[in-house]
Amino acid sequence: MSSTLTHFDTQGQAHMVDVSAKDSTHRVARASGVIRMLPGTMALIASGSAKKGDVLGVARIAAIQGAKRTSDLVPLCHPLPITRVAVDFELDTEASTLRCTAQVETLGRTGVEMEALTAVQVGLLTVYDMCKAVDRGMVMDDIRLLHKRGGKSGEWSAAP
Numbered sequence: 001m002s003s004t005l006t007h008f009d010t011q012g013q014a015h016m017v018d019v020s021a022k023d024s025t026h027r028v029a030r031a032s033g034v035i036r037m038l039p040g041t042m043a044l045i046a047s048g049s050a051k052k053g054d055v056l057g058v059a060r061i062a063a064i065q066g067a068k069r070t071s072d073l074v075p076l077c078h079p080l081p082i083t084r085v086a087v088d089f090e091l092d093t094e095a096s097t098l099r100c101t102a103q104v105e106t107l108g109r110t111g112v113e114m115e116a117l118t119a120v121q122v123g124l125l126t127v128y129d130m131c132k133a134v135d136r137g138m139v140m141d142d143i144r145l146l147h148k149r150g151g152k153s154g155e156w157s158a159a160p
Helices: 039-047 055-068 113-131
Strands: 025-036 082-092 097-108 139-149
Touching: 025 113, 039 055, 039 082, 039 097, 039 113, 055 082, 055 097, 055 113, 082 113, 097 113, 113 139
Parallel strands: none
Antiparallel strands: 025 097, 025 139, 082 097
């Protein structure tokens, strides 16, 4: 990994990184995060009986939309032609947690790590929004990049 911050020029001014000299390659990033909630909230989500409707269905669409809109939210991200976004939710009723995992892919000159992380955050925020009437104490946690591949830096995986 590089020891310099690439979003600053030699004068210390923020700028969008020039990727024009990079090769266009298949790039993939996978990220995940968890939202902890009360057991009753988990039961509502698991049963599909939340007042606002299908929590996981809406959160999945929101996460996909979040990945697609990352460059609108994070100022120095490049707008990317995303070729695939997959979002999965894993309910752990014993721990009252819901894990969101997003995988984003593109054929391009820069990676999709930010898009995968944004998808996870937006998915979890949507769960919070849809369930806050019954549980304002939900906590989002452990949001992180799990894996990336493609480009000059190659493949990287988080420590287990």
